[in-house]
Amino acid sequence: MRDNIYVTSPLLPPLEEFTPYLEEIWQSKHLTNSGPFHQQLEEALAKYLGVPYLSLFSNGTIALLTALQALRIKGEVITTPYSFVATAHTILWNSLKPVFVDIDPVTCNMDPRKIEAAITPETTAILPVHCYGIPCNTDEIQHIAEMYDLRVIYDAAHAFGVKQKGDSILNAGDLSVLSFHATKVFNTIEGGAIVSRDLRMKQRIDHLKNFGFVNETTVVATGINGKMNEVQAAFGLLQLKHVDDALTKRRRIYESYQSKLQQIHGVRLLEKSPDIEWNYAYAALFVGPEFGCSRDELYEAMKQENIFTRRYFYPLISEFPMYRGLPSAQPDVLPIATNISSSVLCLPIYPTLTEDDIDRVVGVILRMSVNIAENTSVTAA
Numbered sequence: 001m002r003d004n005i006y007v008t009s010p011l012l013p014p015l016e017e018f019t020p021y022l023e024e025i026w027q028s029k030h031l032t033n034s035g036p037f038h039q040q041l042e043e044a045l046a047k048y049l050g051v052p053y054l055s056l057f058s059n060g061t062i063a064l065l066t067a068l069q070a071l072r073i074k075g076e077v078i079t080t081p082y083s084f085v086a087t088a089h090t091i092l093w094n095s096l097k098p099v100f101v102d103i104d105p106v107t108c109n110m111d112p113r114k115i116e117a118a119i120t121p122e123t124t125a126i127l128p129v130h131c132y133g134i135p136c137n138t139d140e141i142q143h144i145a146e147m148y149d150l151r152v153i154y155d156a157a158h159a160f161g162v163k164q165k166g167d168s169i170l171n172a173g174d175l176s177v178l179s180f181h182a183t184k185v186f187n188t189i190e191g192g193a194i195v196s197r198d199l200r201m202k203q204r205i206d207h208l209k210n211f212g213f214v215n216e217t218t219v220v221a222t223g224i225n226g227k228m229n230e231v232q233a234a235f236g237l238l239q240l241k242h243v244d245d246a247l248t249k250r251r252r253i254y255e256s257y258q259s260k261l262q263q264i265h266g267v268r269l270l271e272k273s274p275d276i277e278w279n280y281a282y283a284a285l286f287v288g289p290e291f292g293c294s295r296d297e298l299y300e301a302m303k304q305e306n307i308f309t310r311r312y313f314y315p316l317i318s319e320f321p322m323y324r325g326l327p328s329a330q331p332d333v334l335p336i337a338t339n340i341s342s343s344v345l346c347l348p349i350y351p352t353l354t355e356d357d358i359d360r361v362v363g364v365i366l367r368m369s370v371n372i373a374e375n376t377s378v379t380a381a
Protein backbone atom coordinates (compact mmCIF):
# COMPACT_ATOMS: atom_id res chain seq x y z
CA MET A 1 0.00 0.00 0.00
CA ARG A 2 1.25 3.45 -0.81
CA ASP A 3 2.11 6.18 1.71
CA ASN A 4 -0.66 8.07 3.42
CA ILE A 5 -1.46 11.51 2.05
CA TYR A 6 -3.18 13.82 4.52
CA VAL A 7 -5.17 16.95 3.76
CA THR A 8 -2.35 19.00 5.22
CA SER A 9 1.11 18.68 6.68
CA PRO A 10 2.57 21.35 8.96
CA LEU A 11 5.15 23.82 7.71
CA LEU A 12 8.29 22.92 9.70
CA PRO A 13 11.62 24.74 9.38
CA PRO A 14 14.87 22.71 9.42
CA LEU A 15 15.47 21.72 13.07
CA GLU A 16 19.04 23.01 13.12
CA GLU A 17 17.77 26.49 12.30
CA PHE A 18 15.61 26.43 15.42
CA THR A 19 18.24 25.44 17.99
CA PRO A 20 19.99 28.87 18.11
CA TYR A 21 16.67 30.43 19.11
CA LEU A 22 16.25 27.85 21.88
CA GLU A 23 19.78 28.48 23.12
CA GLU A 24 18.93 32.17 23.44
CA ILE A 25 15.80 31.38 25.44
CA TRP A 26 17.74 29.02 27.73
CA GLN A 27 20.31 31.74 28.28
CA SER A 28 17.89 34.58 29.01
CA LYS A 29 15.43 32.36 30.95
CA HIS A 30 12.74 34.65 29.56
CA LEU A 31 10.09 32.06 28.77
CA THR A 32 6.93 34.13 28.45
CA ASN A 33 5.21 37.43 29.41
CA SER A 34 6.07 39.61 26.43
CA GLY A 35 9.72 38.59 26.04
CA PRO A 36 12.09 39.70 23.28
CA PHE A 37 10.95 37.12 20.68
CA HIS A 38 7.31 38.01 21.38
CA GLN A 39 8.03 41.69 20.72
CA GLN A 40 10.07 40.92 17.61
CA LEU A 41 7.36 38.67 16.19
CA GLU A 42 4.61 41.25 16.76
CA GLU A 43 6.63 43.84 14.86
CA ALA A 44 7.76 41.47 12.12
CA LEU A 45 4.24 40.15 11.51
CA ALA A 46 2.64 43.60 11.46
CA LYS A 47 5.21 44.63 8.86
CA TYR A 48 4.94 41.44 6.81
CA LEU A 49 1.14 41.49 6.80
CA GLY A 50 0.84 45.24 6.23
CA VAL A 51 -1.29 46.02 9.30
CA PRO A 52 -0.91 48.79 11.91
CA TYR A 53 -1.05 46.79 15.18
CA LEU A 54 -1.05 43.15 16.09
CA SER A 55 -1.34 41.33 19.44
CA LEU A 56 -0.09 37.75 19.67
CA PHE A 57 -2.14 35.06 21.41
CA SER A 58 -1.70 31.49 22.62
CA ASN A 59 -4.26 30.36 20.00
CA GLY A 60 -6.88 31.72 17.63
CA THR A 61 -9.87 30.72 19.75
CA ILE A 62 -8.73 32.70 22.81
CA ALA A 63 -8.01 35.58 20.43
CA LEU A 64 -11.60 35.43 19.10
CA LEU A 65 -13.00 35.28 22.64
CA THR A 66 -10.90 38.30 23.56
CA ALA A 67 -11.86 40.26 20.43
CA LEU A 68 -15.53 40.04 21.42
CA GLN A 69 -14.59 41.20 24.95
CA ALA A 70 -12.38 44.03 23.68
CA LEU A 71 -15.28 45.58 21.77
CA ARG A 72 -17.72 44.91 24.65
CA ILE A 73 -20.11 43.04 22.37
CA LYS A 74 -23.58 42.39 23.83
CA GLY A 75 -26.77 40.62 22.71
CA GLU A 76 -26.78 39.04 19.25
CA VAL A 77 -23.92 38.42 16.85
CA ILE A 78 -24.55 37.66 13.17
CA THR A 79 -22.24 34.94 11.85
CA THR A 80 -21.83 32.16 9.27
CA PRO A 81 -22.73 28.48 9.74
CA TYR A 82 -20.04 27.52 7.19
CA SER A 83 -16.87 27.60 9.30
CA PHE A 84 -14.86 25.76 11.89
CA VAL A 85 -16.93 25.36 15.05
CA ALA A 86 -14.71 27.73 17.09
CA THR A 87 -16.23 30.74 15.29
CA ALA A 88 -19.67 30.29 16.86
CA HIS A 89 -18.37 28.72 20.08
CA THR A 90 -16.64 31.98 20.98
CA ILE A 91 -20.01 33.77 20.68
CA LEU A 92 -21.75 31.29 23.01
CA TRP A 93 -18.74 31.20 25.39
CA ASN A 94 -19.21 34.98 25.81
CA SER A 95 -22.91 34.37 26.68
CA LEU A 96 -23.96 36.01 23.41
CA LYS A 97 -26.51 34.72 20.92
CA PRO A 98 -25.29 33.61 17.47
CA VAL A 99 -27.56 34.37 14.52
CA PHE A 100 -26.68 32.44 11.36
CA VAL A 101 -26.89 33.95 7.89
CA ASP A 102 -26.60 31.94 4.66
CA ILE A 103 -23.54 32.06 2.40
CA ASP A 104 -22.71 32.96 -1.17
CA PRO A 105 -22.29 29.79 -3.29
CA VAL A 106 -19.17 31.06 -5.11
CA THR A 107 -17.11 32.55 -2.25
CA CYS A 108 -18.60 30.37 0.53
CA ASN A 109 -18.64 33.54 2.66
CA MET A 110 -21.57 35.19 4.46
CA ASP A 111 -23.91 36.69 1.85
CA PRO A 112 -24.16 40.43 2.62
CA ARG A 113 -27.58 40.58 0.94
CA LYS A 114 -28.94 38.37 3.72
CA ILE A 115 -27.51 40.28 6.68
CA GLU A 116 -30.12 43.03 7.04
CA ALA A 117 -32.99 40.57 7.46
CA ALA A 118 -31.12 39.02 10.42
CA ILE A 119 -30.64 42.31 12.31
CA THR A 120 -32.80 42.85 15.43
CA PRO A 121 -32.69 45.52 18.17
CA GLU A 122 -30.34 43.14 20.07
CA THR A 123 -27.75 42.90 17.27
CA THR A 124 -24.42 44.55 18.10
CA ALA A 125 -21.87 42.84 15.88
CA ILE A 126 -21.14 40.82 12.74
CA LEU A 127 -18.59 38.00 12.85
CA PRO A 128 -17.89 36.87 9.27
CA VAL A 129 -15.18 34.42 8.21
CA HIS A 130 -12.87 34.80 5.20
CA CYS A 131 -13.55 31.16 4.43
CA TYR A 132 -10.62 29.27 2.83
CA GLY A 133 -8.81 32.64 2.81
CA ILE A 134 -11.14 34.08 0.14
CA PRO A 135 -12.04 37.64 1.23
CA CYS A 136 -15.59 38.46 2.30
CA ASN A 137 -17.40 41.28 0.57
CA THR A 138 -15.92 43.68 3.13
CA ASP A 139 -17.27 46.87 1.49
CA GLU A 140 -20.87 45.65 1.65
CA ILE A 141 -20.47 44.39 5.21
CA GLN A 142 -18.92 47.71 6.29
CA HIS A 143 -21.77 49.62 4.66
CA ILE A 144 -24.39 47.63 6.61
CA ALA A 145 -22.38 47.88 9.84
CA GLU A 146 -22.21 51.66 9.56
CA MET A 147 -25.91 51.96 8.78
CA TYR A 148 -26.91 49.94 11.86
CA ASP A 149 -23.99 50.95 14.11
CA LEU A 150 -22.61 47.42 14.41
CA ARG A 151 -19.04 46.31 15.12
CA VAL A 152 -17.33 43.93 12.67
CA ILE A 153 -14.88 41.24 13.77
CA TYR A 154 -13.42 39.09 11.00
CA ASP A 155 -12.46 35.52 11.76
CA ALA A 156 -9.38 35.64 9.52
CA ALA A 157 -8.01 32.27 10.67
CA HIS A 158 -7.61 31.21 7.01
CA ALA A 159 -6.54 34.60 5.64
CA PHE A 160 -2.84 34.92 6.51
CA GLY A 161 -1.15 37.11 3.88
CA VAL A 162 -4.27 37.59 1.74
CA LYS A 163 -4.55 40.91 -0.10
CA GLN A 164 -7.23 42.52 -2.19
CA LYS A 165 -6.39 45.34 -4.60
CA GLY A 166 -2.94 45.45 -2.96
CA ASP A 167 -4.21 45.99 0.62
CA SER A 168 -4.21 43.40 3.41
CA ILE A 169 -7.66 41.93 3.96
CA LEU A 170 -6.82 42.08 7.67
CA ASN A 171 -7.39 45.84 7.60
CA ALA A 172 -11.14 45.40 7.09
CA GLY A 173 -13.59 45.72 9.98
CA ASP A 174 -12.89 46.76 13.58
CA LEU A 175 -10.71 43.74 14.39
CA SER A 176 -9.39 40.68 12.56
CA VAL A 177 -8.40 37.45 14.24
CA LEU A 178 -5.72 35.08 12.93
CA SER A 179 -4.92 31.49 13.87
CA PHE A 180 -1.39 30.11 13.78
CA HIS A 181 -2.43 26.54 14.51
CA ALA A 182 -0.18 23.79 13.11
CA THR A 183 -2.63 23.14 10.26
CA LYS A 184 -2.70 26.72 9.03
CA VAL A 185 -0.62 28.34 6.25
CA PHE A 186 1.66 30.00 8.82
CA ASN A 187 1.97 28.34 12.22
CA THR A 188 3.53 28.81 15.64
CA ILE A 189 2.48 25.22 16.57
CA GLU A 190 -0.48 26.75 18.44
CA GLY A 191 -1.01 30.49 18.27
CA GLY A 192 -3.06 33.38 17.04
CA ALA A 193 -3.32 37.15 16.87
CA ILE A 194 -5.71 40.08 16.83
CA VAL A 195 -5.13 42.85 14.31
CA SER A 196 -6.31 46.26 15.52
CA ARG A 197 -6.47 49.68 13.88
CA ASP A 198 -5.23 51.92 16.71
CA LEU A 199 -2.81 51.78 19.60
CA ARG A 200 -5.47 52.28 22.30
CA MET A 201 -7.30 49.18 21.11
CA LYS A 202 -4.07 47.18 20.91
CA GLN A 203 -3.28 48.18 24.50
CA ARG A 204 -6.76 47.15 25.69
CA ILE A 205 -6.31 43.78 23.96
CA ASP A 206 -2.82 43.38 25.48
CA HIS A 207 -4.26 44.00 28.96
CA LEU A 208 -7.11 41.57 28.33
CA LYS A 209 -4.75 38.76 27.30
CA ASN A 210 -2.74 39.25 30.50
CA PHE A 211 -5.45 38.97 33.20
CA GLY A 212 -6.26 42.70 32.85
CA PHE A 213 -2.93 43.81 34.34
CA VAL A 214 -1.58 47.20 33.26
CA ASN A 215 1.23 47.18 35.81
CA GLU A 216 2.31 45.22 38.91
CA THR A 217 -0.61 46.33 41.06
CA THR A 218 -3.36 47.53 38.71
CA VAL A 219 -5.99 45.32 37.09
CA VAL A 220 -8.33 47.23 34.76
CA ALA A 221 -10.41 44.46 33.17
CA THR A 222 -11.58 40.88 33.62
CA GLY A 223 -8.77 39.52 31.52
CA ILE A 224 -7.74 36.01 30.62
CA ASN A 225 -4.40 34.27 30.05
CA GLY A 226 -4.00 34.39 26.28
CA LYS A 227 -0.28 35.05 26.06
CA MET A 228 1.98 33.51 23.44
CA ASN A 229 5.19 32.10 24.95
CA GLU A 230 8.76 32.71 23.80
CA VAL A 231 9.26 29.27 22.22
CA GLN A 232 6.18 29.78 20.05
CA ALA A 233 7.24 33.34 19.17
CA ALA A 234 10.77 32.23 18.23
CA PHE A 235 9.28 29.44 16.09
CA GLY A 236 7.10 32.07 14.40
CA LEU A 237 10.08 34.31 13.62
CA LEU A 238 11.83 31.39 11.97
CA GLN A 239 8.65 30.34 10.09
CA LEU A 240 8.31 33.84 8.71
CA LYS A 241 11.62 33.35 6.84
CA HIS A 242 10.12 30.33 5.07
CA VAL A 243 6.55 31.45 4.51
CA ASP A 244 7.00 33.14 1.12
CA ASP A 245 8.51 29.94 -0.25
CA ALA A 246 5.61 27.97 1.24
CA LEU A 247 3.07 30.30 -0.37
CA THR A 248 4.72 29.96 -3.79
CA LYS A 249 4.65 26.17 -3.52
CA ARG A 250 0.98 26.22 -2.50
CA ARG A 251 0.14 28.31 -5.56
CA ARG A 252 1.95 25.88 -7.88
CA ILE A 253 0.13 22.91 -6.35
CA TYR A 254 -3.22 24.65 -6.70
CA GLU A 255 -2.52 25.51 -10.33
CA SER A 256 -1.55 21.91 -10.99
CA TYR A 257 -4.87 20.72 -9.53
CA GLN A 258 -6.66 23.34 -11.64
CA SER A 259 -5.12 22.22 -14.90
CA LYS A 260 -5.56 18.49 -14.15
CA LEU A 261 -9.16 18.79 -12.95
CA GLN A 262 -10.60 21.15 -15.53
CA GLN A 263 -11.38 18.33 -17.98
CA ILE A 264 -13.32 16.34 -15.40
CA HIS A 265 -17.08 16.78 -15.67
CA GLY A 266 -19.14 17.51 -12.53
CA VAL A 267 -16.46 18.88 -10.19
CA ARG A 268 -15.22 22.43 -9.73
CA LEU A 269 -12.41 23.88 -7.64
CA LEU A 270 -12.85 26.98 -5.49
CA GLU A 271 -12.16 30.10 -7.61
CA LYS A 272 -10.82 33.50 -6.65
CA SER A 273 -11.33 36.77 -8.47
CA PRO A 274 -8.26 38.25 -10.22
CA ASP A 275 -7.92 41.23 -7.81
CA ILE A 276 -7.11 38.88 -4.91
CA GLU A 277 -3.62 37.82 -3.84
CA TRP A 278 -4.62 34.54 -2.26
CA ASN A 279 -2.71 32.20 0.08
CA TYR A 280 -4.00 28.91 -1.40
CA ALA A 281 -4.85 27.77 2.10
CA TYR A 282 -7.36 25.11 1.00
CA ALA A 283 -8.09 23.19 -2.19
CA ALA A 284 -11.87 22.98 -1.86
CA LEU A 285 -13.46 20.79 -4.51
CA PHE A 286 -17.23 20.86 -5.04
CA VAL A 287 -18.79 17.63 -6.26
CA GLY A 288 -21.85 18.38 -8.38
CA PRO A 289 -24.87 16.12 -9.06
CA GLU A 290 -23.51 15.41 -12.58
CA PHE A 291 -20.36 13.80 -11.18
CA GLY A 292 -20.03 10.00 -11.29
CA CYS A 293 -20.59 9.52 -7.55
CA SER A 294 -21.53 11.41 -4.40
CA ARG A 295 -19.13 13.52 -2.35
CA ASP A 296 -19.10 10.88 0.39
CA GLU A 297 -18.41 8.07 -2.09
CA LEU A 298 -15.46 10.08 -3.42
CA TYR A 299 -14.25 10.69 0.16
CA GLU A 300 -14.41 6.92 0.86
CA ALA A 301 -12.72 6.05 -2.45
CA MET A 302 -9.86 8.39 -1.52
CA LYS A 303 -9.57 6.70 1.89
CA GLN A 304 -9.25 3.30 0.18
CA GLU A 305 -6.18 4.73 -1.57
CA ASN A 306 -4.76 6.09 1.73
CA ILE A 307 -5.66 9.67 0.77
CA PHE A 308 -7.26 11.45 3.70
CA THR A 309 -9.29 14.39 2.41
CA ARG A 310 -11.53 16.44 4.75
CA ARG A 311 -15.11 17.62 4.43
CA TYR A 312 -14.56 21.23 5.56
CA PHE A 313 -17.21 22.34 6.49
CA TYR A 314 -19.50 19.41 7.10
CA PRO A 315 -21.57 19.30 9.26
CA LEU A 316 -22.47 22.98 9.39
CA ILE A 317 -21.93 24.65 12.77
CA SER A 318 -25.70 25.22 12.89
CA GLU A 319 -26.25 21.43 12.92
CA PHE A 320 -24.40 20.83 16.19
CA PRO A 321 -26.60 20.25 19.26
CA MET A 322 -25.84 23.58 21.00
CA TYR A 323 -26.99 25.52 17.90
CA ARG A 324 -29.60 23.44 16.06
CA GLY A 325 -32.56 24.71 18.14
CA LEU A 326 -32.02 28.32 17.04
CA PRO A 327 -34.50 29.64 14.45
CA SER A 328 -31.57 30.86 12.30
CA ALA A 329 -30.02 27.36 12.35
CA GLN A 330 -32.79 25.60 10.44
CA PRO A 331 -31.66 24.07 7.10
CA ASP A 332 -34.54 25.74 5.21
CA VAL A 333 -33.15 29.20 6.05
CA LEU A 334 -29.60 28.10 5.14
CA PRO A 335 -30.17 26.36 1.77
CA ILE A 336 -26.88 27.39 0.13
CA ALA A 337 -24.69 26.49 3.11
CA THR A 338 -26.54 23.17 3.47
CA ASN A 339 -25.96 22.35 -0.18
CA ILE A 340 -22.31 23.43 -0.27
CA SER A 341 -21.61 21.54 2.96
CA SER A 342 -22.82 18.29 1.41
CA SER A 343 -20.79 18.76 -1.78
CA VAL A 344 -17.38 19.96 -0.55
CA LEU A 345 -14.21 17.92 -0.30
CA CYS A 346 -10.92 19.59 0.66
CA LEU A 347 -8.05 18.01 -1.25
CA PRO A 348 -4.52 17.68 0.14
CA ILE A 349 -2.49 20.89 -0.20
CA TYR A 350 0.76 21.70 1.58
CA PRO A 351 4.21 22.85 0.43
CA THR A 352 5.83 19.39 0.36
CA LEU A 353 3.02 17.71 -1.63
CA THR A 354 4.63 16.24 -4.76
CA GLU A 355 3.42 16.07 -8.37
CA ASP A 356 3.10 12.29 -7.89
CA ASP A 357 0.86 12.88 -4.88
CA ILE A 358 -1.31 15.25 -6.93
CA ASP A 359 -1.55 12.63 -9.69
CA ARG A 360 -2.69 10.02 -7.15
CA VAL A 361 -5.45 12.35 -5.89
CA VAL A 362 -6.55 13.34 -9.40
CA GLY A 363 -6.41 9.68 -10.46
CA VAL A 364 -9.09 8.75 -7.91
CA ILE A 365 -11.31 11.64 -9.00
CA LEU A 366 -10.90 10.62 -12.64
CA ARG A 367 -11.72 6.98 -11.90
CA MET A 368 -14.81 7.89 -9.86
CA SER A 369 -15.98 10.39 -12.47
CA VAL A 370 -16.53 7.63 -15.04
CA ASN A 371 -17.88 4.99 -12.65
CA ILE A 372 -21.57 5.53 -13.28
CA ALA A 373 -21.21 6.50 -16.93
CA GLU A 374 -19.42 3.20 -17.61
CA ASN A 375 -21.94 1.17 -15.64
CA THR A 376 -24.81 2.79 -17.52
CA SER A 377 -23.25 2.10 -20.92
CA VAL A 378 -22.63 -1.52 -19.90
CA THR A 379 -26.29 -1.87 -18.87
CA ALA A 380 -27.44 -0.21 -22.10
CA ALA A 381 -25.34 -2.61 -24.17
Ligand SMILES: *Cc1c(COP(=O)(O)O)cnc(C)c1O
Binding pocket: 059, 060, 061, 062, 083, 084, 086, 087, 129, 155, 157, 158, 179, 180, 181, 190, 191, 192
Ligand atom coordinates in the same frame (compact mmCIF):
# COMPACT_ATOMS: atom_id res chain seq x y z
C1 LIG B 1 -8.43 27.18 13.05
C2 LIG B 1 -9.65 28.06 13.15
C3 LIG B 1 -10.01 28.69 14.35
C4 LIG B 1 -9.38 28.35 15.66
O1 LIG B 1 -8.07 28.65 15.78
P1 LIG B 1 -7.15 27.89 16.85
O2 LIG B 1 -5.86 28.60 16.72
O3 LIG B 1 -7.10 26.45 16.44
O4 LIG B 1 -7.77 28.08 18.19
C5 LIG B 1 -11.07 29.58 14.32
N1 LIG B 1 -11.77 29.82 13.21
C6 LIG B 1 -11.48 29.20 12.05
C7 LIG B 1 -12.29 29.53 10.84
C8 LIG B 1 -10.42 28.28 11.99
O5 LIG B 1 -10.17 27.63 10.84
